């Protein structure tokens with residue numbers, strides 16, 4: 001894997017636009033001309049001027065996708081983070097309209113102050129709404145709530161040529177669904193109207209179980225889940241039969257007297273829950289961490305201590321909602337811990353009934369001696385998504401591996417075969433190395449997606465490194 005660069009590194013100062021970009025994994029950087037969007041007209045202008053033979057263009061949110069989805073080598077990138085803000089709130093219909101660059105953090109803080117929240121959020125709050133739609137992100141409640149896209153009422157989308165469309169499940173449904181999880185390849189999302197729901201409390205009641213191996217972990221997560229949120233943190237560095245032991249946590253809003261609710265709002269910061277979710281993490285990993293700072297022996301000891309410290313069975317532990325939903329946000333820029341070679345996150349999903357294939361994947365990584373420093377297992381429910389949406393009913397496993405690990409790529413190629421053979425897929429928003437020949441098997445509705453693209457982007461203007469690598473923008477270049 002190539003040596004990673006800082007997320008955004010300035011290459012030329014004359015026009016302040018040529019920049020090196022990479023994803024959260026800090027792998028596979030490429031340089032592009034970056035324009036910071038501050039009004040819708042900037043996007044319209046960029047897409048009006050784009051045409052055949054011109055360098056590709058792609059939107060970028062907060063750059064928290066792990067791989068190469070939000071960059072375009074030699075092309076143009078529209079940085080949407082400056083095009084933020086909350087446009088309006090409809091308390092009767094329980095909807096909020098926002099600009100695409102607003103972060104989930106800022107939105108949750110605003111909604112929380114008036115006793116509202118979003119039904120679905122990903123594991124980090126520092127992503128934009130545009131990025132959340134383009135990846136059709138999922139949270140810890142997919143088994144109950146589906147993914148982010150299930151709660152999007154409409155999208156304002158600027159397509160190549162500069163036309164701005166308002167699309168929804170009722171207006172151009174094909175384009176709407178292709179935009180959910182469409183990785184920015186159907187247009188630039190300018191804004192969206194999203195469902196909101198009442199927020200009772202800034203705390204959750206969590207039931208935590210400690211399991212001894214992967215079999216027990218899967219059995220526990222397979223039980224009928226009446227809880228709102230559930231997730232398992234797995235120890236894949238534990239030796240012998242302990243591999244896959246886990247802390248499985250399932251949680252619901254704190255019952256009884258709402259804690260932290262004042263009038264219609266949640267008072268920020270006062271309750272130890274840190275409900276001002278827009279603030280930056282208090283601890284930041286410095287740049288230029290040397291390689292080898294994270295070592296298997298170190299992480300193995302940390303995992304073992306964490307597992308041992310947890311009680312075998314605990315019911316109703318009171319945990320701050322923000323800390324429960326976004327545990328990794330406590331440490332800013334944590335991917336720097338992986339050093340100059342960065343990290344690869346491989347996130348797979350296999351359909352229910354194919355758990356044996358998931359176990360095979362874990363065993364293969366162990367047989368290849370590849371260290372998995374972080375492993376998170378979740379359950380997906382049966383909800384429809386877009387043709388490129390990642391979730392299908394079953395189990396999803398996210399694995400963090402050091403980018404420089406010996407034999408990583410061939411081993412992940414082998415995992416692809418197992419996953420595709422089981423009717424599963426990998427998450428494009430985390431991907432940096434998938435081969436394009438595997439894509440149609442993993443995403444059987446790929447042709448539906450490509451048909452929408454042929455209609456809205458016949459010249460192949462919208463192009464990212466991921467799209468080129470996976471053949472998603474072929475035809476136009």
Ligand SMILES: Cc1cc2nc3c(=O)[nH]c(=O)nc-3n(C[C@H](O)[C@H](O)[C@H](O)COP(=O)(O)OP(=O)(O)OC[C@H]3O[C@@H](n4cnc5c(N)ncnc54)[C@H](O)[C@@H]3O)c2cc1C
Nearest residue numbers: 061062063064065123128130131134135137138183184189
């Ligand atoms: C610590 C951490 C935890 C995470 N946990 C989860 C999780 O639990 N569940 C989950 O699903 N994901 C998770 N993710 C992944 C993350 O939620 C997604 O990658 C999300 O898309 C990132 O949003 P972003 O604003 O950073 O977008 P970027 O990374 O900048 O872009 C991602 C994609 O969205 C497109 N895009 C961005 N903005 C627009 C726009 N305005 N119009 C059109 N396309 C656009 C880009 O072209 C690109 O294809 C996690 C990431 C991190 C770093």
